Amino acid sequence: MVRDKKLAYFGIKYHADHRNRDLIEAFSTHRNAAGFDTYCVARDLECWGEHACDAQTLMAEMFHVIAAADLVVIEFSEKGVGLGIEAGYAKSLNKPILVVAKRGMNVSNTLSGIASSIQFYDDVDEVDFTGQI
16 A cells, blocks of 8 residues: 555544544644644544444454554543553554643553653644654
8 A cells, every 4th residue: 555645543532422523633634734644533434423333343443544554643631441452552563652632631651651752732733743753
């Protein structure tokens, strides 16, 4: 598979009502400007709730995309078990893991221990994707 851009997998706390859709879109726009194609399960697999996936399908797709990704970004302003699974799988594949969180939030010691880089932000535009891979 030949790509023009690098692929960044974006993990973020899932909400059925998609209350963090604006944040997902803001990060996607910012990463695209930084030269990355992006993938987020809620947006790209489930199409904002238009397609329901069973847990096995969701996990298989998530593992497939992380394996193909050049960078895994974990937005950790809200904690979630799925985020730990995504980050742990990425680490097992030696993928660079960029953890981002809103300024003032706490990143767990376990996630800090496997992150390639941690960045805190007030605005998405503050996050620097250059030099992450």
